[in-house]
Each structure stands twice: as structure tokens, then as C-alpha cells.
Amino acid sequence: MALTRVDxxxxxxxxxxxxxxxxxxxxxxxxPSRMVFAxxxxxxxxxxxxxxxxLAIDYFVKGIESSYATGLENPNLKKGEEGxxxxxxxxxxxxxxxxxxxxxxxxxxxxMAAALLGVAIHDGRLATGRVGFGSVYLFRKNQLxxxxxxxxxxTEKIGDAREFPDDFATRKYSFIGSNALVDVEMASVELQGxxxxxxFSRPLTSLNETLLFESLEGLLADxxxxxxxxxxxxxxxxxxFTEPETLSYALVATVGPDVIYCARPAA
Numbered sequence: 001m002a003l004t005r006v007d008x009x010x011x012x013x014x015x016x017x018x019x020x021x022x023x024x025x026x027x028x029x030x031x032p033s034r035m036v037f038a039x040x041x042x043x044x045x046x047x048x049x050x051x052x053x054x055l056a057i058d059y060f061v062k063g064i065e066s067s068y069a070t071g072l073e074n075p076n077l078k079k080g081e082e083g084x085x086x087x088x089x090x091x092x093x094x095x096x097x098x099x100x101x102x103x104x105x106x107x108x109x110x111x112m113a114a115a116l117l118g119v120a121i122h123d124g125r126l127a128t129g130r131v132g133f134g135s136v137y138l139f140r141k142n143q144l145x146x147x148x149x150x151x152x153x154x155t156e157k158i159g160d161a162r163e164f165p166d167d168f169a170t171r172k173y174s175f176i177g178s179n180a181l182v183d184v185e186m187a188s189v190e191l192q193g194x195x196x197x198x199x200f201s202r203p204l205t206s207l208n209e210t211l212l213f214e215s216l217e218g219l220l221a222d223x224x225x226x227x228x229x230x231x232x233x234x235x236x237x238x239x240x241f242t243e244p245e246t247l248s249y250a251l252v253a254t255v256g257p258d259v260i261y262c263a264r265p266a267a
Contacts, residue, residue: 003124003191004032004261007225009233011250020050021201021248022057028068032261035121036064038091039249041201043113043132043175048103053114055102056095056176060116063094084122085188088129091118092176092184096131099177113175119199121255126197127188132175135203137212138189139196144213147187150203193256196225198236201248208240215239225254 008025012018023039040056042049067087095116103112115132128136128147136147174183196216204212215236224232233252237244 002033002259002261003193003256004259005256006033006035006121007254008035008037009230009252011233011237011244011247011252013247013249014245017246017248020045020053022053023249023251024057024061025251026061026064028064033121033123035119035253037119037199037251037253039117039134039199039201039251040176041115041132041134041248043115043178046111048112049114052099052103052112052175052177053116055099055112056114056116059098060091060095060118063091064120066094067091082188084120084125084127085129085186087122088118088120088127089184089186092116092129092131092182096176096182097180100180103177112177114177115201116176117199117201119197119251119253121191121197121253124191124255125188126191126195127186128199129184129186131182131184133201133203135200136187137198137204137209139198139213139216140192140194142217144209144216146204146209148185148203150205191255193258194225195255197251197253197255199249199251199253201250204240211240212236 010023010025021039021041023037025035025037027034028036038057038060040053042053064087067090099112099114115134117130117134117136119126119128119136130148135150138145138147176182198212219232219236233250236252237247237250241247
């Protein structure tokens with residue numbers, strides 16, 4: 001049995017969020033059971049950060065495409081369950097090296113900074129990583145599991161398109177482009193049929209998490225994901241956040257159910 005079906009539902013905030021963030025979702029090999037999502041936000045309201053989030057997305061995608069260039073012959077994807085983690089890490093480092101190098105060419109080293117969140121699904125394995133803020137959750141069998149811890153005492157303060165204080169570099173955040181080396185928070189899990197993955201451009205408070213759980217329960221009661229309206233992600237974001245229009249991006253993805261997949265037709 002295999003998990004070959006991946007359904008993605010996306011949400012975007014208003015124009016103000018568009019000006020300081022970007023996202024992309026793609027199937028790098030145009031094959032079943034593959035999905036890559038990335039979202040990037042300016043770390044603060046500055047021209048350097050606005051350039052940084054655009055470059056971060058561009059070079060993250062180039063890193064993904066490079067890893068998948070040889071398809072399943074890529075040795076990273078043959079090393080077992082952690083292969084997709086390595087591919088995601090390489091994409092983050094590609095993005096960081098390019099943004100950092102570009103900043104130093106413009107004598108803007110350290111001032112070009114962006115948050116970057118990535119999610120990848122490959123043959124039933126989910127890997128996710130982040131640099132900066134952002135959150136990813138797994139909803140399975142009526143349980144909600146976070147992949148990352150929220151910054152202690154900071155969940156109420158962080159919002160997209162908000163200016164960070166001048167001492168942001170000394171705080172407990174790492175951003176794409178701010179240093180030559182980047183520390184990527186990574187997590188991975190083997191997926192099961194009917195899992196739901198949710199990703200948001202900001203960390204969630206305890207209240208947000210409770211509302212997320214209740215909203216997912218409501219969607220499932222309405223037949224989600226087999227019966228899903230085009231605004232499923234928008235509905236969830238309006239349920240969870242007081243000001244959903246300020247979100248840079250949100251992803252709701254479902255996988256499965258388990259099926260027997262026939263890759264080649266009989267002659």
C-alpha cells in the first residue's frame with residue numbers, strides 16, 4: 001500500500017502581507033507522493049529584508065530542483081527515511097548562502113534577513129524545517145502534534161509584517177542571510193493515511209492551538225478532505241486567528257488514504 005495522494009489548500013493574507021512575504025508549492029518530479037512547500041517572510045520592515053525573502057524563496061526552490069535533478073537515483077533519497085530531511089536541509093543552506101553572499105556584495109551583510117519555513121513529502125515521509133518564526137502541525141486520529149516549540153514568551157508578540165526591534169539579531173532567532181552559517185530546526189515523521197498537515201507563517205498561542213484543533217474537527221465533520229471546498233484553508237485561518245488577513249501564508253495538506261498504485265499500464 002502507498003500514500004500517493006496529496007491535496008494542498010493554501011491561504012494568503014491581504015496586500016500588506018503580500019509586500020513582505022512569498023510562498024511556493026510544487027511537485028518537484030511531477031510524481032505521486034511528492035510535495036514541497038516553502039514560505040518566506042521579511043524579518044523586519046526594511047528594504048534589505050524585502051529583498052531577502054524573495055531571494056530566499058528563489059534559491060530554496062533551486063536547491064530543491066538540484067536535489068531532485070537525478071530523480072530517484074539521487075543518493076540522498078536512497079538513504080532511507082531521512083533522505084528527504086537531507087534534501088530539505090540542503091535547500092535551506094542554498095537559500096542562506098545565496099542571500100548572505102548577495103548581502104555582502106551590496107555591503108549589507110547581516111541586514112538582509114528573512115524567515116523561511118519548508119515542508120516536504122516524499123514517498124510517505126514528511127520533513128519540515130524552519131529558520132526564524134513559523135509553525136507546523138500534524139493532525140492525526142483526533143490528536144494535534146506541533147513539530148516546533150514556540151519561542152518562550154514571544155507568541156503574543158510575533159506577527160507577520162511587523163517590525164522587529166533593533167536588537168533582533170541578539171535574540172533567540174536565526175534568519176536566512178544574517179550569518180554565513182544557519183541553524184535549521186528540522187523534524188520528520190512517517191505519514192499515515194488521512195493525516196492533515198498545517199503550516200503557518202507565525203507561531204500559535206495556546207488559544208490558537210485550541211481553535212485549530214476545533215476547526216479541524218469541524219472540517220472533518222463536513223467530510224474534509226474527500227469533500228473539500230476551495231476555501232478550506234481560508235475557513236480554518238478565519239477560525240484560528242483574530243486577524244487572518246495579516247497572515248503571510250498558510251498551508252493545509254492532506255495525505256492518503258493508503259492505496260495500491262499502478263504506475264505502469266499493462267501492455
